[in-house]
Amino acid sequence: MVEETTKDGTLRRDLAFFYRLHRPENATGECLFLLHGSGVDETTLVPLGRQIAPRAVLVAVRGRIAQEDxxxxxxxxxxTRFEQESIRAETDAFADFIAEATKRHRLDLSRSTFLGYSNGANLVSSVMLLHPGLVECAALLRPMPVLDDVPPADLTKARALIIAGSADLxxxxxxxxxxxxxxxxxxKVDAxxxxxxxxxxxxxxxxxxQWLxxxxIAIAQAN
Structure with missing residues (x-):
């Protein structure tokens, strides 16, 4: 297992999903979980994560279903159609990963944002709906609904940013x-x-x- 002192994004294989942990020297306590799109790997969203929150800890996670390269x-x-059993199995596994990763690396889940792109965004929304209360802040880029049957879920504490592309036909x-x-x-959704x-x-x-x-500011004012 890679020691906690590692800050260079070395690939870690100690949990159910492979991932890379990037912890800047001047980390603020914020955390971004990064979930990539289809056909790539966990490294692809790291530049975007650094652009969004340069002082946040980045947890860049790799999906487990092989696709092309x-x-x-x-x-x-x-x-636009997905295997429901696969969605639920991988969603459950990722929910466990969140709990284990936050404990192992002493991350503050209340200060964590889950940033997903395309297929990664769809996994995040599935976690929100199937494990309510676990993900309370989500930025979903180019997402779509993927669950055929959605159980009752209380998301009153959750907030989500959804960004679609105008030319994404x-x-x-x-x-x-x-x-x-x-x-x-x-x-609470900002679309x-x-x-x-x-x-x-x-x-x-x-x-x-800007949304973050x-x-x-809104949370600080409410408190």
């Missing part, structure tokens, strides 16, 4: 349905659209960074 989070049937049309679904379960396709970049980083800053 990379990985994904659960099995796909078509581009395959997945963009599904984003409003996910926003509605999360709101129906009590989550936005950026001038982009399915790809992500600077506009997404700026939107997430505004959320922090």
């Amino acid at each position: 990379g990985f994904r989070w659960f099995t796909r049937i078509t581009p 395959t997945y963009g049309p599904f984003a409003p349905a996910l926003a509605t679904l999360l709101r129906q379960h009590g989550a 936005r659209t950026v001038a982009s396709g399915h790809d992500i970049g600077d506009p997404d980083a700026e939107a997430v960074r 800053a505004d959320s922090a």
Whole structure:
């Protein structure tokens, strides 16, 4: 097992999901869990994570389903249909991973944001709905709803940012349905659209960074 003093993002294999932990010298106590899109690996969202929160601990996690030269989070049937058993099994496993990783690395779950892109965003929303109370702050880039049956879930303590791409013709049309679904379960949802396709970049980083800053102000005022 890699020792806790490692800060260079060495691949760790000590939990159910492979992951890399990036802990900056001037870490503030914030944490970003990064869940990549299909066909790549855990390294791809690290630059975006650093752009959004340069002083946050980054936990970059690798999906366990092999796809071409990379990985994904659960099995796909078509581009917009997914194997339900796979979704639930991987969601349950990731919920356990969250608990184990936060304990092992002394992370503050109340100060953690789950940043997911595409298939990774869909895994995050599934955790929210199947394990309510575990993920209370989520930034979902280019997501869509994937669960055929959603159990009752109290998401009144959860807040989510959903960012769709205006030119994302395959997945963009599904984003409003996910926003509605999360709101129906009590989550506070900020749904936005950026001038982009399915790809992500600077506009997404700026939107997430501003949303997190505004959320922090709102929480401080409420307390």
